[in-house]
Amino acid sequence: MTPRVGVITFPGSLDDKDAARAIQLAGGISVALWHAEADLHGVEAVVLPGGFSYGDYLRCGAIAKFSPVMEKLVDAANGGLPILGICNGFQVLTESHLLPGALTRNDHLHFICRDQKLRIENNNSVWTSDFEIGQEILIPLKNGEGGYVADEKTLDELEGEGRVIARYLEINPNGSRRDIAGITNAHGNVVGIMPHPEHAVEKLTGPSIDGLGFFTSLLKSLVNEGKVTA
Amino acid sequence: MSIDKVSDAIAAPETSQPYAELGLKKDEYESIREILGRRPTSSELAMYSVMWSEHCSYKSSKVHLRQFGDKVPKNDSMLVGIGENAGVVDIGQGWAVTFKVESHNHPSYVEPYQGAATGIGGIVRDIISMGARPVAVMDPLRFGNPENSDTRRVLTGIVSGIGGYGNCLGLPNIGGEVVFDPSYQGNPLVNALCIGTMKHKDIHLAKATGLGNAVILYGARTGGDGIGGVSVLASETFDADGPAKRPSVQVGDPFMEKLLIECTLEVLHAGLVEGIQDLGGAGISCATSELASNGEGGMHVWLDRVLLRDSTLTPEEILMSESQERMCAVVEPSKINAFMDVCKKWDVEAVVIGEVNNSGRLTVEWHGEQIVDVPPRSVAHDGPVYERPFARPDWMDIRNAAGPENLVRPSSAAEVKQTWLTMTGTPNLASKIWVTSQFDRYVMGNTILAQPEDSGMIRVDEETGLGVAVSTDCNARFVALDPYKGAQLAFAESYRNVAVTGAAPLAITNCLNFGSPEDPAVMWQFERAVTGLADACLEMGTPVTGGNVSFYNQTGDVAIHPTPVVGVLGVIENVERRTPMAWRNNGDLIYLLGTTSDELAGSEWAHAIHAHLGGHPPVLDLAAEKTLAEILVAGSVGNLFSAAHDVSEGGIAQTIAEMSMQSGIGIRLEVPAGLDAFTFLWSESATRAVVVVPQNQNDEFLTLCASKSFPVTKFGEVDLSSKSIELAAVFGDSISLDIAELRTISEETLPRLFG
Numbered sequence: 001m002t003p004r005v006g007v008i009t010f011p012g013s014l015d016d017k018d019a020a021r022a023i024q025l026a027g028g029i030s031v032a033l034w035h036a037e038a039d040l041h042g043v044e045a046v047v048l049p050g051g052f053s054y055g056d057y058l059r060c061g062a063i064a065k066f067s068p069v070m071e072k073l074v075d076a077a078n079g080g081l082p083i084l085g086i087c088n089g090f091q092v093l094t095e096s097h098l099l100p101g102a103l104t105r106n107d108h109l110h111f112i113c114r115d116q117k118l119r120i121e122n123n124n125s126v127w128t129s130d131f132e133i134g135q136e137i138l139i140p141l142k143n144g145e146g147g148y149v150a151d152e153k154t155l156d157e158l159e160g161e162g163r164v165i166a167r168y169l170e171i172n173p174n175g176s177r178r179d180i181a182g183i184t185n186a187h188g189n190v191v192g193i194m195p196h197p198e199h200a201v202e203k204l205t206g207p208s209i210d211g212l213g214f215f216t217s218l219l220k221s222l223v224n225e226g227k228v229t230a
Numbered sequence: 231m232s233i234d235k236v237s238d239a240i241a242a243p244e245t246s247q248p249y250a251e252l253g254l255k256k257d258e259y260e261s262i263r264e265i266l267g268r269r270p271t272s273s274e275l276a277m278y279s280v281m282w283s284e285h286c287s288y289k290s291s292k293v294h295l296r297q298f299g300d301k302v303p304k305n306d307s308m309l310v311g312i313g314e315n316a317g318v319v320d321i322g323q324g325w326a327v328t329f330k331v332e333s334h335n336h337p338s339y340v341e342p343y344q345g346a347a348t349g350i351g352g353i354v355r356d357i358i359s360m361g362a363r364p365v366a367v368m369d370p371l372r373f374g375n376p377e378n379s380d381t382r383r384v385l386t387g388i389v390s391g392i393g394g395y396g397n398c399l400g401l402p403n404i405g406g407e408v409v410f411d412p413s414y415q416g417n418p419l420v421n422a423l424c425i426g427t428m429k430h431k432d433i434h435l436a437k438a439t440g441l442g443n444a445v446i447l448y449g450a451r452t453g454g455d456g457i458g459g460v461s462v463l464a465s466e467t468f469d470a471d472g473p474a475k476r477p478s479v480q481v482g483d484p485f486m487e488k489l490l491i492e493c494t495l496e497v498l499h500a501g502l503v504e505g506i507q508d509l510g511g512a513g514i515s516c517a518t519s520e521l522a523s524n525g526e527g528g529m530h531v532w533l534d535r536v537l538l539r540d541s542t543l544t545p546e547e548i549l550m551s552e553s554q555e556r557m558c559a560v561v562e563p564s565k566i567n568a569f570m571d572v573c574k575k576w577d578v579e580a581v582v583i584g585e586v587n588n589s590g591r592l593t594v595e596w597h598g599e600q601i602v603d604v605p606p607r608s609v610a611h612d613g614p615v616y617e618r619p620f621a622r623p624d625w626m627d628i629r630n631a632a633g634p635e636n637l638v639r640p641s642s643a644a645e646v647k648q649t650w651l652t653m654t655g656t657p658n659l660a661s662k663i664w665v666t667s668q669f670d671r672y673v674m675g676n677t678i679l680a681q682p683e684d685s686g687m688i689r690v691d692e693e694t695g696l697g698v699a700v701s702t703d704c705n706a707r708f709v710a711l712d713p714y715k716g717a718q719l720a721f722a723e724s725y726r727n728v729a730v731t732g733a734a735p736l737a738i739t740n741c742l743n744f745g746s747p748e749d750p751a752v753m754w755q756f757e758r759a760v761t762g763l764a765d766a767c768l769e770m771g772t773p774v775t776g777g778n779v780s781f782y783n784q785t786g787d788v789a790i791h792p793t794p795v796v797g798v799l800g801v802i803e804n805v806e807r808r809t810p811m812a813w814r815n816n817g818d819l820i821y822l823l824g825t826t827s828d829e830l831a832g833s834e835w836a837h838a839i840h841a842h843l844g845g846h847p848p849v850l851d852l853a854a855e856k857t858l859a860e861i862l863v864a865g866s867v868g869n870l871f872s873a874a875h876d877v878s879e880g881g882i883a884q885t886i887a888e889m890s891m892q893s894g895i896g897i898r899l900e901v902p903a904g905l906d907a908f909t910f911l912w913s914e915s916a917t918r919a920v921v922v923v924p925q926n927q928n929d930e931f932l933t934l935c936a937s938k939s940f941p942v943t944k945f946g947e948v949d950l951s952s953k954s955i956e957l958a959a960v961f962g963d964s965i966s967l968d969i970a971e972l973r974t975i976s977e978e979t980l981p982r983l984f985g
Contacts, residue, residue: 011485012398014673021675055486110347113666144397
């Protein structure tokens with residue numbers, strides 16, 4: 001059976017179709033999940049896509065946290081369901097306390113869209129197992145509030161436990177502490193990343209196809225765990 | 231607060247009314263009285279004042295714009311023409327594209343952030359009201375002197391506004407222009423273009439048909455913003471001493487617009503809508519009168535049902551408000567519940583405000599009192615039409631006589647190199663990354679090309695690879711030197727930019743930005759430019775699908791350079807064969823297609839180095855332009871090019887610099903025999919492109935050019951081992967330019983000025 005991966009659409013989600021395309025290109029089946037429905041429809045993993053949920057007029061992701069679907073998602077995350085939050089999805093994950101820290105306004109105060117080089121730091125998570133540690137990848141970054149911050153103790157813990165999954169290379173585009181571009185929870189099933197792997201899955205439209213690795217990682221992990229067959 | 235009812239207008243016919251303050255002329259007010267056979271009520275006066283504004287009624291431009299309809303080339307692709315919210319063209323495989331460019335100039339000067347933001351919002355609603363899904367936006371922008379401190383206020387606000395709104399809306403921003411010229415100091419131009427795609431069967435039109443059908447207003451609530459935006463703001467010249475017009479600028483909410491897009495497409499696709507209209511300029515006045523006028527001819531509106539942000543608004547204000555993110559739909563009674571369910575799903579408020587009838591009148595009531603009773607056509611379509619006087623101003627002779635012949639030119643290799651470095655960093659030629667990196671170009675995952683490529687390209691069909699390319703262009707200095715030829719040159723540049731990427735030009739939209747139509751010299755520029763464009767469209771076979779006129783872009787007596795921005799749309803059957811601008815392969819040959827003559831009038835070199843504007847613009851041969859485009863498209867189809875780039879502002883020097891910076895790989899070049907290095911590098915002769923041809927395609931390429939009898943000159947090749955531009959035969963010497971140094975110069979200008 002082909003793995004079914006849910007993509008949650010909140011009002012104001014923008015990259016939901018892109019996430020669905022990436023899942024399909026990696027060999028999965030994407031399932032549209034609606035914010036107002038407290039039902040994950042039995043999917044084997046979930047992507048929280050980029051965008052501006054509820055307009056992000058309050059802190060980014062702060063309202064999305066209260067969606068009916070998020071109640072289910074928090075329980076499922078604690079039960080080990082693989083979850084990837086991209087950009088606004090990352091913000092929703094920190095607001096929901098599934099990941100530590102917060103995303104703040106870019107230090108230069110401008111929205112920025114650029115092709116960003118990253119270094120993969122951890123390939124133990126279900127979303128990064130297809131990469132090599134130290135592998136350099138190029139994927140689009142586009143955010144206005146992408147500066148990752150946490151207190152020193154939390155940052156030390158993340159580093160100590162190897163939970164930084166990717167770091168910005170060459171330039172730090174938003175003032176993120178310790179150049180952190182993405183992190184995982186202790187269990188390795190919940191990952192948040194600020195740049196957009198789903199925009200780097202086709203040669204025609206992306207700066208590379210490096211982003212596909214996040215989605216193939218997931219599908220292989222699901223197969224290896226015996227949740228689905230290859 | 232007393233309400234001015236229809237019965238009051240009859241009972242007290244001599245009440246004096248503030249028509250002038252609302253932007254109406256005395257004779258216009260008199261004709262309203264004549265149409266109604268009485269004085270208008272204050273609500274009727276409000277409606278006429280906004281709908282008869284220059285911005286809504288095209289009263290000064292109509293007589294000239296007719297040419298776009300009269301000189302229509304034979305083109306089977308037109309599905310919906312001028313007059314609807316946006317034109318629609320067939321691009322094959324059952325797909326249709328709608329695209330349009332509009333101005334939001336005046337609001338963007340008064341309040342740059344919101345002015346620019348709501349400019350995008352407005353054009354996007356035009357596109358969705360045709361039944362299309364918006365898939366990309368572009369922004370042709372023009373600003374004053376970059377060193378002037380007010381330019382910083384205007385530019386940074388406008389760029390933030392476009393980003394703040396467009397990024398949140400989820401539409402990729404794939405191109406546009408950023409141009410500086412002192413003539414725009416008090417009148418920046420903010421034009422916004424949107425492209426939408428749909429299947430043929432999904433095309434919708436704005437008309438209120440079906441007796442008894444409900445008129446539903448949905449989207450954001452109506453507030454006190456943007457009152458008189460089209461009349462007292464957009465249709466008047468700025469005056470140094472006048473009151474601030476900030477209350478006439480609308481305030482945007484991109485999140486609501488995103489919901490409105492999804493909600494509107496869902497009700498349209500579910501077949502719940504008979505007619506649809508967006509609310510933009512002139513708000514409810516426009517939507518109700520246009521829907522009624524296009525339909526059965528009658529409509530009744532209960533204005534007190536409109537949901538308000540501010541309960542103290544008067545009926546006149548509600549009729550004139552240009553609050554954003556609102557739409558109006560005509561729905562059969564049996565489908566109202568289903569319509570409301572979709573609105574509820576998207577958290578969009580909706581309310582039935584009216585009903586279609588066969589009264590032939592647009593009637594509006596307010597808490598049971600009749601406040602409007604007018605023939606809808608008289609409001610929406612039969613406004614005043616002016617035959618404004620126009621005359622070629624005497625100063626054109628002086629301007630045309632003062633050509634660039636005597637300007638000091640570089641005459642040694644060292645001077646050429648220095649000029650090249652200087653030109654690379656001028657605000658007009660410098661990299662626009664500082665601006666475009668603030669816009670999301672990736673969202674939706676179908677962006678094939680975006681700035682700084684020649685045109686923006688979007689994949690329409692993921693299965694077949696069908697795509698469209700769009701470019702917007704206008705060198706307003708050429709238009710200032712000769713409005714007829716200048717407009718054609720703008721068209722030609724845009725046409726070429728589309729063809730360079732491999733797409734076949736199909737149709738155009740335009741945004742005609744001019745000074746005051748009350749000035750005969752401006753009106754002459756307008757008439758000449760429109761005629762030039764219409765003639766070019768006829769000759770090239772590309773119809774005008776729609777567009778927008780923006781007059782009164784002047785401060786006091788000083789008008790902007792006439793700026794008819796032309797947007798050309800092209801089709802490419804498979805985006806995989808698009809031609810990018812950066813070379814990649816060692817040994818590929820570099821060719822110039824076209825002929826270079828000594829044509830420096832209106833050039834970027836004359837402007838940037840000598841602050842000079844005079845002479846006659848470059849010669850344009852439209853037939854040659856068409857042949858060039860055919861070669862560019864055939865070369866793309868035949869896989870003959872590894873890269874290609876248009877030659878325009880800044881000449882071949884700039885073309886080569888841009889290709890090098892995008893590529894990072896070096897080249898060896900030689901100035902062709904018969905031309906001096908300066909003319910070769912900086913002349914802005916039209917109808918030229920640089921193409922890069924792999925050696926194994928060389929014969930086929932030359933055969934193609936020969937078969938079209940088109941001039942072609944080889945002048946270099948790609949050198950993978952180098953990271954510089956090596957140019958020989960420069961006044962008997964050679965020069966070398968380091969690409970990394972060029973990039974630094976190019977990329978530091980805008981951050982230095984505005985960062």
